Amino acid sequence: MTHMDNVCRSKRAAEVDVSGLVLEDRVHTSLYSDPALFEAELDKVFNNTWVWVAHESEVPESGSYKTAHIGRQPVIVSRDRKGEIHVLLNRCRHRAATVCEGKRGKVKSFVCPYHGWGYALDGELRAVPKPEEYEGVFDKKDFPLVTVRHEIYNGMIFATMKADMMPLADFLGGAKKWIDLFMKQSGGYPMKVLGDHRFRFPGNWKIQLENTTDAYHFPVVHKSFVSSLDEQTSKVFDFLDGDGFVEDLGNGHSVMVMIPALVDLEENLDAPIPDRFQDFAKELEREGRSDQEIRRLVRAVGGTGFNVNLFPNVACSMAFFRVLRPIAVEETEIHHVALGGEGAPAAFNQMRMRLHEHFQGPMGFGTPDDAEAWERVQKGSYAGLDEEWILINRGQQHLKTSQDGNVAGAVCSETGMRAAYRQYKAMMTAKA
Amino acid sequence: MNELMNDVTAFIYKEADMLDFKEYQEWLNLWDADGIYVVPIDPEAEDFRNTLNYAYDKADMRKLRVNRLTSGEAVSTQTTPKTVRAPTRFRILSSDSDRVTVRCAQHISENRHGVLRTYPADVTYTLRRDGDDFRIVEKVVRLLNSDNHLSSIGYIL
Ligand code: FES
Numbered sequence: 001m002t003h004m005d006n007v008c009r010s011k012r013a014a015e016v017d018v019s020g021l022v023l024e025d026r027v028h029t030s031l032y033s034d035p036a037l038f039e040a041e042l043d044k045v046f047n048n049t050w051v052w053v054a055h056e057s058e059v060p061e062s063g064s065y066k067t068a069h070i071g072r073q074p075v076i077v078s079r080d081r082k083g084e085i086h087v088l089l090n091r092c093r094h095r096a097a098t099v100c101e102g103k104r105g106k107v108k109s110f111v112c113p114y115h116g117w118g119y120a121l122d123g124e125l126r127a128v129p130k131p132e133e134y135e136g137v138f139d140k141k142d143f144p145l146v147t148v149r150h151e152i153y154n155g156m157i158f159a160t161m162k163a164d165m166m167p168l169a170d171f172l173g174g175a176k177k178w179i180d181l182f183m184k185q186s187g188g189y190p191m192k193v194l195g196d197h198r199f200r201f202p203g204n205w206k207i208q209l210e211n212t213t214d215a216y217h218f219p220v221v222h223k224s225f226v227s228s229l230d231e232q233t234s235k236v237f238d239f240l241d242g243d244g245f246v247e248d249l250g251n252g253h254s255v256m257v258m259i260p261a262l263v264d265l266e267e268n269l270d271a272p273i274p275d276r277f278q279d280f281a282k283e284l285e286r287e288g289r290s291d292q293e294i295r296r297l298v299r300a301v302g303g304t305g306f307n308v309n310l311f312p313n314v315a316c317s318m319a320f321f322r323v324l325r326p327i328a329v330e331e332t333e334i335h336h337v338a339l340g341g342e343g344a345p346a347a348f349n350q351m352r353m354r355l356h357e358h359f360q361g362p363m364g365f366g367t368p369d370d371a372e373a374w375e376r377v378q379k380g381s382y383a384g385l386d387e388e389w390i391l392i393n394r395g396q397q398h399l400k401t402s403q404d405g406n407v408a409g410a411v412c413s414e415t416g417m418r419a420a421y422r423q424y425k426a427m428m429t430a431k432a
Numbered sequence: 433m434n435e436l437m438n439d440v441t442a443f444i445y446k447e448a449d450m451l452d453f454k455e456y457q458e459w460l461n462l463w464d465a466d467g468i469y470v471v472p473i474d475p476e477a478e479d480f481r482n483t484l485n486y487a488y489d490k491a492d493m494r495k496l497r498v499n500r501l502t503s504g505e506a507v508s509t510q511t512t513p514k515t516v517r518a519p520t521r522f523r524i525l526s527s528d529s530d531r532v533t534v535r536c537a538q539h540i541s542e543n544r545h546g547v548l549r550t551y552p553a554d555v556t557y558t559l560r561r562d563g564d565d566f567r568i569v570e571k572v573v574r575l576l577n578s579d580n581h582l583s584s585i586g587y588i589l
């Protein structure tokens with residue numbers, strides 16, 4: 001880090017103080033709209049923790065890459081010739097041009113489009129055109145693409161700009177158990193990203209962060225989705241009066257269990273096949289799949305009954321990854337990443353993609369209504385003078401202790417939001 | 433050929449008008465029973481069944497999509513009260529006694545929360561001849577920006 005960077009960071013950070021703006025039961029409305037706060041968040045939150053950048057299956061072989069962001073910073077996730085994964089700043093060491101564009105692909109090397117510096121997949125600077133003029137000026141080995149520290153948990157690749165960040169496994173802590181449960185939905189095959197839906201909405205990133213742990217909105221916002229389901233399935237999604245819960249997992253993470261029967265997809269394999277998967281089961285049977293495999297795939301195909309919200313930018317949400325990217329104080333990009341099984345029967349991955357299309361993305365039956373609600377939150381948050389607050393106190397008086405010893409509230413409580421904002425406050429008020 | 437072009441363009445204009453003026457039941461009737469409506473993400477995709485799309489609707493999903501648009505239950509469909517679309521640049525790619533494949537450009541404009549947006553797209557239709565008329569066997573809407581981020585689309589492209 002250069003001296004200038006440090007000066008800029010500490011100057012920006014000094015301008016904001018959220019200690020009076022984030023209370024246990026409410027957050028101040030300016031959290032959605034203050035540009036200085038947004039700048040401070042990029043530094044103090046996104047540059048200061050583990051940020052999800054990719055799933056291993058998105059860089060399946062040597063030469064595969066995926067572009068991603070840590071806050072505002074463009075990065076490349078690549079797999080080198082030896083099969084090692086790297087996370088690199090997408091910034092030429094000469095005069096800063098990005099060396100890689102596009103969502104994902106396969107390359108032999110990264111060649112800067114501006115003056116042609118060529119980098120290997122691990123970031124090493126291999127060649128510069130007309131090297132004579134650099135004689136005695138610099139040594140190529142000192143100018144690789146900057147490596148960002150990364151660690152992987154159960155296929156999920158996280159990177160951090162913070163040199164002394166705690167190990168990923170410690171950071172995930174109580175969430176690891178839920179990530180492991182989530183990964184069971186690839187039906188006994190390795191988990192594989194099948195594609196993603198990307199869209200933006202005019203609103204602050206924390207509105208989306210809150211939403212993944214907000215069961216309260218489901219029957220209201222997603223009425224049209226529920227209406228599009230068969231009777232049996234719509235009952236499954238009628239979970240507000242059920243035994244679900246929201247549990248604070250520490251470090252800002254939480255899990256919201258909406259459908260307790262769909263927590264462990266390796267259990268209850270003998271349960272009757274739901275109506276909506278009857279045709280799918282028959283198709284597998286026609287392919288000659290064993291009864292045991294059919295039951296495993298049917299049980300897995302619809303995904304889990306819970307959302308794991310990982311602070312700050314990713315959630316394992318029922319059947320997909322929800323990734324958020326802060327663009328500006330009132331603009332956020334969301335990726336809904338579809339998941340399936342590598343080598344699984346085609347019918348399984350097809351069903352997974354059709355279910356994803358049904359709810360997710362800009363033309364899904366669910367997402368557009370969420371986006372409409374979030375946009376309305378942003379608009380409404382400008383009303384009032386300086387005394388307006390966002391309430392996150394739902395279920396605060398009905399807390400229990402979970403099996404794992406964590407604080408837990410009812411499924412429609414705002415326990416997960418309180419967990420996220422507690423972490424947010426701790427990071428935003430930490431001494432630099 | 434001219435006559436075929438006239439028939440095909442008249443059919444596609446009619447479809448566009450039905451969607452802009454929300455005659456959804458009539459629109460559903462334009463389809464072949466096995467017809468597929470696709471809005472791909474990947475501009476190169478051809479094997480839509482084995483690819484993630486924005487929409488991949490067989491008859492049952494088309495019907496559900498129409499229900500969602502007309503039920504009044506989906507708040508996002510209420511905020512785009514009107515679209516205006518203009519298909520143009522028609523070219524017949526192939527035709528035989530049974531089917532016609534035609535490609536055109538389409539500009540759809542929407543007005544959502546006072547923001548005017550346009551989605552240009554290449555649209556490819558596979559039409560089955562049905563007496564003097566056609567039935568849609570496949571409609572593929574390749575948005576110019578399909579590979580980037582979109583905003584909510586609360587109508588049928
Ligand atoms: S900016 Fe990359 S080679 Fe000059």
Ligand SMILES: [Fe+2]
Nearest residue numbers: 217218221370
């Ligand atoms: Fe939602």
